[in-house]
Amino acid sequence: MAAGDRISALPNDVLQHVLSFAPAREAAATAILSRRWRSVWRRTGAIILDSKPYKHAQREIGYYSPAFDTFFRDAHAALAAFRRPRGGSGLKRLTLALEEGTYHLSRSSWYNKDPEPEKDSRVHDLLDDPAVARLEELIVSCENSYHRRYAPPLHSLPCAATLRVLELTRCNLEQPSHQGGGAMSFPHLTDLTMRNCYFLEGCLQATIDAAPALANLALANVHQRAPEPAGSTKKDFYMLPFRVRSPTVTSLAVTQTYVEDEKELEASSSNGGRIELDMPSLRFFRYYGFRIKLALTSPTPGLARVDLNVTASRQRVRWDLKYEPPSRILANFSSTRALKLRLGYIEDLIAADEVPLTAFPNLKLLELDAKYQYMNGNTAVAMATLLRSCPAMSELRLRLNMRWDYDHERKYENHVGGSFGEAMDRFESLGSMSSAHRDAVQIGGVSELPDAFTNNGAFSCLQRSLRKVTLQFKAKEANCFQVQLAKFLVENAMVLEEMHVDDGIRFWPDRLFHKLARWRADAFCKRNLQLPDTATGFQVYQLPSTVVDPEQERSLYYSFD
The missing domain is CATH 3.80.30 (pyruvate-formate lyase- activating enzyme)
Incomplete structure (x- = not known):
């Protein structure tokens, strides 16, 4: 050797x-x-x-080589x-x-119009x-x-x-x-x-029916072929509708991110067809793609985890296509015990007033990844609606970043040095203060959430079940929505035991990490509340900074999928 x-x-x-x-x-x-x-x-x-x-390095005229x-x-x-x-x-x-x-x-040759x-x-x-x-x-x-x-x-x-x-x-x-x-x-x-397969109507179901032990099914950008009209050589392919039935499948992953023309995209919107699933044994479901109609036609009592990513987009398409509201898509999965949800904007949850968000009585884990819009009154309403829909939730994971906004950027451009200059001004002013005064300034300065957040009653999960929160974002300012939300959660979650945070701030006077425990203690003291035994050991943990800068993501928002 x-x-x-x-x-x-x-x-x-x-x-x-x-x-x-x-x-x-x-x-x-x-x-x-x-x-x-x-x-x-x-x-x-x-x-x-x-x-x-x-x-061959140089392809011949015909297919054969x-x-x-x-x-x-x-x-x-x-x-x-x-x-x-x-x-x-x-x-x-x-x-x-x-x-x-x-x-x-x-x-x-390849451009010949021969049928096959x-x-x-x-x-x-x-x-x-x-x-x-x-x-x-x-x-x-x-x-x-x-x-x-x-x-x-x-x-x-x-x-x-x-x-x-x-x-x-x-x-x-x-x-x-x-x-x-x-x-x-x-x-x-x-x-x-x-993946990227074509089939005539009935062929996909026939393949599934031939597998009585099938447990795991993955369909990525599959296309259903329309029947050929008599005397025509033209073939039309559509993503939807298609129906899948299996009494044995426990894990299903569906991806619908690729379309070949507007006609196919229209078929994927609420103007066209939908995906119908008859899978009573389903335990795990993952979907990534356009906001299409999804329908579970049979109960799924064993559904343990749902992973929904409805952020797929396509450039240069008709803007009159009516995509399915996220609230209607989520209505199919009310029995799940864990939900990972990625939206374009959190405000989309309440965009369709006629479709209220369903309740998730069994949900223990909620993971949300979304942007929110600057100075939009629906942001707090959407977040409150989501919390109320999860009365038994014990763990909440949030990745929230603000959508790039021209007015917001101009506000910081007008400040000398931008956000860096603002942080340095705060650092220098805090340095000349007494210790007690410095603490008061650092802890204060964060607004309460809008009244719309606390209207319509209390949050059951905050009273009885929420024990762990993970919050990741890139703070644009000390008094942003994410900081207001973190303050609300530590002040009102009665049995909260730990919070993991990454606010993306590099200057210690503004770090959320240093404020959370103090906010919680002060809030309970002001209300003369006794912390539950399970919450007396409340801990705050600093996460590694892995948050992607929203400004970097902005250039990808209108890209092809």
């Missing part, structure tokens, strides 16, 4: 794990390093067949090595990275190889082509009986009549992931 060769000193099981992530050609090439390596890569149980290195003949020859040779594992367990995971020329043949190029069956032949017969994980990823994508033969996969994990990226799901296979059956499939 060479003096600098440390990888050869690794145990065989570690080497096998490392080689399982290498393309087949590179993994096989390790056999020249030493005799010991010759059999190691064969026992990895995993192989990656990547056609991209075989692609003789270079892919070499790819298929090498691929079959690599699979042949797994037919005789010699002490290994055989091939368990296969990854196919396919260029378009591996599954399409055409003599016409001729299909190449050699990828199917790879999936029919005896080495793949007992596969447990199959990952197929295709070149980023528009509509002409690979359609895996799901109805005739030899490994269907043993497959546990199936991942498809940029593939088509086609009816069995197009593939010549029988009914699909995946008796052991537990994990199904589809």
Whole structure:
């Protein structure tokens, strides 16, 4: 072993794990390093067949390239090595990275209006190889082509009986009549992931129905294809509507951030369709995308966590599209015990007066990431509405930053030195004060929240259950909304035990960290209240400063997703 060769000193099981992530050609090439390596890569149980290195530097006019003949020859040779594992367990995971020329043949140029190029069956032949017969994980990823994508033969996969994990990226799901296979059956499939896939209506549900043990489902930017009109070669693709039904799925992740035209975007708004979910066993749900209609058509008593991010946006679209209000989306998940919510603006929660925010009687953890608008009266109302909707909440995590505002920036530009100059002025003035006077100035100067925040009764969670608060933001001024909110929480949360803060301020006289415990003690003293036994040890913790500057985020707000 060479003096600098440390990888050869690794145990065989570690080497096998490392080689399982290498393309087949590179993994096989390790056999020249030493005799010991010759059999190691064969026992990895995993192989990656990547056609991209075989692609000609200059693409030919048609799809077909003789270079892919070499790819298929090498691929079959690599699979042949797994037919005789010699002490290994055989091939368990296969990854196919396919260029378009591996599954399409055409003599016409790319701009020709012919409906479909001729299909190449050699990828199917790879999936029919005896080495793949007992596969447990199959990952197929295709070149980023528009509509002409690979359609895996799901109805005739030899490994269907043993497959546990199936991942498809940029593939088509086609009816069995197009593939010549029988009914699909995946008796052991537990994990199904589809990214940027197209399917005819019914194909997605048929795939799910064929997997009676399916537990984890991920759908990222899947598109439903409209039926072709008679005599037409035009194909229309839509994100929505689609309906998914499964009695066994416990984890579902949906992403809808990509659209190809306004017609598709309209279908994702409340002007068009929606996503309907019939999943009574659902325990975890994650959604990232546009504000679309979501509907749970059956009760989900075991729902433990919901992660909603409805901040996806697209430039140069019609402004008359009516997106679904966040309050209506949230109404589907009232039984969840943990909610992570990311909004464009917190004021969006009360934007639709006719759709009041639902109550979350079982919610223990709420995590909110949003901006708020400068000097907007709805900011406090939205925050109060959210707190009242969570009567049993025990932990609150907030990441709030103010949206960039021209008037606010001008106010600080007119102050010499901006916010830095203001902080230095405060620092110098505090230095000349007595200790008692300095404490009074530091603790004071923070306004109470607007009356709209405390109207309509008390907050149940503040009276009985809220024990931990995490607050992250970048303070633009000492008397900002986030500081006012922190002051309100420490003064009114009866059983609060700890608060974790990062206010983004770099000058010690203005640090919120130093004020919270004093505010709490003074408030209880003024009201002649006795702190509960569980709250007498109230602690404040300083978080590492990880808050992104809102000014840096502003440039990304109108970007494509």
